[in-house]
Amino acid sequence: MTKQLPPLFRDKMMDLLGEEEFELFLSSYDQARSYGLRVNTGKIAKADFLEKSPFALEPVPWTSEGFYYEEGERPGKHPYYHAGLYYIQEPSAMAPAELLQVQPGEKVLDLCAAPGGKSTQIAAKLQGEGVLVVNDNHSDRVKALVKNLELFGVRNAVVLNERPERMLNVFQGYFDKILIDAPCSGEGMFRKEEDMMQQWERHTVQEFAEMQRELLGQAAQMLAPGGTIVYSTCTFSPEENEAQIAEFLDKHPVFEVVPVTRFEAGHPDWLREPWCEGDYSPRAREAVAGTARLWPHRLRGEGHYVAVLRKGYGVVAGMDEGTVAGTEKGTVADFVSASGAGARSGREALRGKGRAGSDSRVSLEPLQAFENELLRSEPFAELRLVCYGEHAYASPANLPELHGLKVVRPGWYIGALHRGRFEPSHALAMGLRMREAKRALSLASSDERALRYLKGETLEVAESEIIRDPEVTKAAKGYCLVCIDEHPVGWGKWLDGMLKNEYPPGWRWT
Structure with missing residues (x-):
């Protein structure tokens, strides 16, 4: 593969690394790449997963939930993947969200989130508490982001499809933590995805550097005082890494670098011509030594940079510490629906304007009936129920007004209130725990019916196999939560020994 590397890239890395280090770096392209998965501790404790894991795993040193697996394994073809028990992720890509040090209850933004690997990592650390806002400005990539969050069973996420500059007024000084996994030239992915080399030759580093500069400036405005930004790229280019941080520090003196000591240090000496031509202050030059580089010839992973x-x-920007965009800290604005009509908290919601152009109440009685029949507790009790048309969501309570933004998901999608009945969503099933359901079917992962369910087939299921709460409901018929080894994977409808499959076509095992 080393022969395929773009000549300009080879020359640049030789200049930056020096001959001896460059030869070690170059040799990594002829070595086998490492494969990793990250346990979803929002659904299963790490120790419990390791006890039942069908794969030979070895810990990733910088992420407590991360593990290497052997190249011959196929974790994407196991029922546990469809239960959302882990995310398949390149090992070095696990570092940025780990360094963000997210705590339950915080308000966190993943600014460039698709396809959602780092978003799911953040969500697991929040443990269902606080607010997670995930955004990507590419509409075609947001679908994968939504699916991964639903697969992981995330309850407290809001998904946006926005240009970051349009988010500034809404989220001025709002977030405790922000992750910027910035668009970049992708030099660190050459070994993993060889087509990245062709893309590198078509796009200039300067194009990405300008985007990164804007993203850092926008994130700075959305971060609360005392908050943390983690900036990361999967490229080696100092123009996109050390130079971005040095320039940012000079423009934003209220920020400082928190040194990362786990990995190799950033390179102040690379802030030089012909690569980085800026006039950086001594403070900024010294600070970038506290940023980190993950090298493929120094660890088991691809290339990454983190600050x-x-x-x-x-x-900052004329605001004192007690105010955010002219509003007292902690003020919660009412959520605004897609039509601009406000939604009330509790058991009542407004539906957006229909074809007739008039607002009308959405009755939540079918949802209440579903809860009474199927759920042992109300899993969205601490969230706020809102409706977009006939679609019901459980939205995080402490959100500012989102009116004017492209909201893909205002929260956990619960289901549809359609013609006097409630149709539960797949996202609801994936976000539940088996103990929260009054009717459930748990299939062993070794049971051939587990695979058949994931393929969308109707199953023969004896009434005695339906786990139900006899004090509340004696009937086995109707919706039940289908689980694999007690981990939910979707809905089914049971009647007279047959389970009608409600697994979505787009999710099915192929």
């Missing part, structure tokens, strides 16, 4: 930035408590 941890902390915002101080100085006065």
